[in-house]
Amino acid sequence: MPQQSGFDLIARIRESERPELRELPAAALTAYARSEDRSLALDRGFNIHLSKPIDPEQLLATIERLIKR
Numbered sequence: 001m002p003q004q005s006g007f008d009l010i011a012r013i014r015e016s017e018r019p020e021l022r023e024l025p026a027a028a029l030t031a032y033a034r035s036e037d038r039s040l041a042l043d044r045g046f047n048i049h050l051s052k053p054i055d056p057e058q059l060l061a062t063i064e065r066l067i068k069r
Contacts, residue, residue: 006030010045025066029054 006028016022028041033051041049047066050059 006046007041007044014045025069027062027066029059 010026010028013021013024013026026046027048027050028046029050029052030037030041031052037051038049047069048062050062
């Protein structure tokens, strides 16, 4: 994302006046895979942290879990 980071985007979503946006499920899909990176993503507002490379079946299962919340 050339103009902003994923953290900037999720902050704007979580600060929205619209409840349906604030509660939008969000997964951080990143190459940063350290436990500190996971903690940071969750602290910043993502519901889940996934590191690349990711198995397509795992990605689909994660999306299904997020949708059912």
